[in-house]
Structures are given as structure tokens and as C-alpha cells.
Amino acid sequence: MGATDLAEPATIGVVNAVAETKGVSPEELAPLADVIDPDALEALFGSPSDHRQEFRFEYEGCTVIVTNDTEVTVRAHADLHAENPPTN
Numbered sequence: 001m002g003a004t005d006l007a008e009p010a011t012i013g014v015v016n017a018v019a020e021t022k023g024v025s026p027e028e029l030a031p032l033a034d035v036i037d038p039d040a041l042e043a044l045f046g047s048p049s050d051h052r053q054e055f056r057f058e059y060e061g062c063t064v065i066v067t068n069d070t071e072v073t074v075r076a077h078a079d080l081h082a083e084n085p086p087t088n
Helices: 010-022 038-045 077-083
Strands: 002-005 054-059 062-067 071-076
Touching: 010 038, 010 062, 010 071, 038 054, 038 062, 071 077
Parallel strands: none
Antiparallel strands: 002 071, 054 062, 062 071
């Protein structure tokens, strides 16, 4: 699991955070536009808001959480299974 400060555009922050979590270069990932509308993500987090906003989506085998408090959190699905192992 990783978290990244959004000192850059949200789309760049997402791609970089997922690449870091997976241990690959950003160029090795599928285009973000295959999963979400990058313009919509930038519009959602491009300006300050008095209300907490959070956007979750799946990308490259990870759950990505973007918040307007300038953070991108990435949880690899393997991390999620380790935290919540399946029960029989």
C-alpha cells in the first residue's frame, strides 16, 4: 500500500503512485484513460473544496483512492487479501 502527495496533477499522481506500488515504471502501465476520464479526475480535484471529496476506482490490479486533501492512496489487491484473508 502506498500514499502519494498530489503536488502534481491528479492523473500524474495516480499513475506514479500505482507504478511505485507495483514496482514498475509508469510507461509499463495501461493508459489511465482506459479506466477513467482523466479530464473528469482533474476537474474533480483541480480546485480547492470546503467539502471532503473521495474518488475510488480499480486500476492495474489496485484500488486507487484520490482525495481532495492532496493524497493518492494505492492498495494492491494482494495487500487487501493480506488484511482480510478469505474465510471458509
